[in-house]
Amino acid sequence: MRFSFTRDDFPEGFIFGAATAAYQIEGSANGVCGPCHWDTFAATPGNVLHADDGSIACDHYHRYEEDLDIIRSGGFDAYRFSTSWARVMPDGRTVNPEGLDFYDRLVDATVERGLKPALTLYHWELPSALADQGGWTNRDTALRFGDMARVVIERIGDRVERVATLNEPWCVAWLSHFIGLHAPGLRDIRAAMRAMHHVQLAHGTAMSVLRDHGQKNLGIVLNFTQAEPASDAPADRRAVETVDAIQMGWFAGGLFKGRYPDEMIAAAGQHMPDGYEDDMALISQPMDWLGLNYYTRALIEAAPHEPWPHQREVLGPLPKTQMGWEIYPQGLEILLKRLQRDYTGDLPLMVTENGMAYDDHVVGGEVEDPVRVQYFEDHLQVVRRCIADGVPVQGYFGWSLLDNFEWALGYEKRFGLVHVDYHTQKRTPKSSFEAFRAALTKGGEK
Numbered sequence: 326m327r328f329s330f331t332r333d334d335f336p337e338g339f340i341f342g343a344a345t346a347a348y349q350i351e352g353s354a355n356g357v358c359g360p361c362h363w364d365t366f367a368a369t370p371g372n373v374l375h376a377d378d379g380s381i382a383c384d385h386y387h388r389y390e391e392d393l394d395i396i397r398s399g400g401f402d403a404y405r406f407s408t409s410w411a412r413v414m415p416d417g418r419t420v421n422p423e424g425l426d427f428y429d430r431l432v433d434a435t436v437e438r439g440l441k442p443a444l445t446l447y448h449w450e451l452p453s454a455l456a457d458q459g460g461w462t463n464r465d466t467a468l469r470f471g472d473m474a475r476v477v478i479e480r481i482g483d484r485v486e487r488v489a490t491l492n493e494p495w496c497v498a499w500l501s502h503f504i505g506l507h508a509p510g511l512r513d514i515r516a517a518m519r520a521m522h523h524v525q526l527a528h529g530t531a532m533s534v535l536r537d538h539g540q541k542n543l544g545i546v547l548n549f550t551q552a553e554p555a556s557d558a559p560a561d562r563r564a565v566e567t568v569d570a571i572q573m574g575w576f577a578g579g580l581f582k583g584r585y586p587d588e589m590i591a592a593a594g595q596h597m598p599d600g601y602e603d604d605m606a607l608i609s610q611p612m613d614w615l616g617l618n619y620y621t622r623a624l625i626e627a628a629p630h631e632p633w634p635h636q637r638e639v640l641g642p643l644p645k646t647q648m649g650w651e652i653y654p655q656g657l658e659i660l661l662k663r664l665q666r667d668y669t670g671d672l673p674l675m676v677t678e679n680g681m682a683y684d685d686h687v688v689g690g691e692v693e694d695p696v697r698v699q700y701f702e703d704h705l706q707v708v709r710r711c712i713a714d715g716v717p718v719q720g721y722f723g724w725s726l727l728d729n730f731e732w733a734l735g736y737e738k739r740f741g742l743v744h745v746d747y748h749t750q751k752r753t754p755k756s757s758f759e760a761f762r763a764a765l766t767k768g769g770e771k
Contacts, residue, residue, distance in 0.1 A: 518594075617660060
């Protein structure tokens with residue numbers, strides 16, 4: 326099964342890439358790497374499916390050259406990767422030369438293969454030493470992140486093509502401190518509101534450091550679901566407005582308008598750090614591009630008898646991925662066009678993650694994943710429509726290159742374009758990978 330499009334159906338210079346994250350693939354037990362809050366979260370019974378952890382993951386620490394060869398063979402232009410703060414600074418402050426050496430080798434190997442390195446500085450590995458001091462609830466963590474950004478960019482900034490400060494700050498803050506599904510696993514509104522501000526302060530702090538070092542092509546990666554009401558009831562529509570305030574209103578509003586939604590401040594402003602308003606100019610300084618991660622929509626209904634935000638998500642009727650997420654390509658179009666209209670204007674946009682989990686198996690040395698092929702087809706056709714309608718989308722990164730540690734869901738959920746046998750670490754490109762190869766290379770040659 327192949328895509329109906331080729332590279333020639335996209336504008337010249339459009340970037341096709343594959344994305345990963347350090348903790349999900351490197352193996353935190355490899356090399357010198359300090360403990361992070363995901364290590365301790367995973368070590369606590371009930372937090373991660375099957376008590377899995379990221380200690381070995383896909384052993385990318387040792388196998389990165391093989392993985393980069395796979396990316397190159399697929400005709401991709403870029404590799405989106407992240408640095409582990411716990412590897413670069415095991416205690417959150419002290420530089421680990423061996424960790425920097427690894428990322429130095431990784432970037433060199435990426436460039437040698439003709440791939441553009443797309444760096445994300447933080448994809449959720451907070452060193453345990455900083456978690457001990459309050460983590461993202463502590464303003465100092467945002468300032469220490471500026472130090473981490475400086476150390477990394479001084480080492481590899483001369484070779485990276487673009488830099489994102491953080492990946493999915495909504496997950497770092499809200500999902501992890503209010504809903505409690507990710508490390509540190511808190512369910513505390515005061516902690517959540519502080520984290521919601523401090524992750525944005527970390528972005529602003531890092532942006533200033535990167536600019537001072539002359540780094541170009543700077544941005545951040547946000548994630549949004551397309552929230553829609555479960556019914557036409559006014560209460561459900563209001564519940565969607567609240568979800569939107571927590572997600573796009575908070576992060577896009579903070580970054581591009583220098584203010585947080587009035588609804589959020591009215592409902593939970595008493596939990597915000599004193600003087601947070603003084604940080605908004607730093608947070609909203611200009612960027613060069615914005616990344617959007619998109620997977621699904623959320624059907625929302627009002628829950629008036631529960632505490633604020635008085636809403637909950639309900640199961641929708643559309644076909645679903647292995648994650649139980651609805652397949653809803655239209656949501657990507659809605660979000661891209663809304664971002665341009667309401668927040669970003671002519672700022673270049675990148676789809677930095679998009680993909681689906683499926684119950685994949687190797688049969689006869691091959692992995693057939695036609696549902697994933699169709700998923701990518703439908704979402705990339707959405708990107709084409711957006712470009713035709715004047716939305717400045719300049720690239721698309723499939724999530725993920727490899728099956729990997731899927732956070733609280735362990736190793737059961739497989740998002741990869743490439744199947745990983747976790748017992749042998751054997752890589753097997755899936756039919757979705759072959760579809761990209763056929764679309765991106767002349768004749769689909771290997």
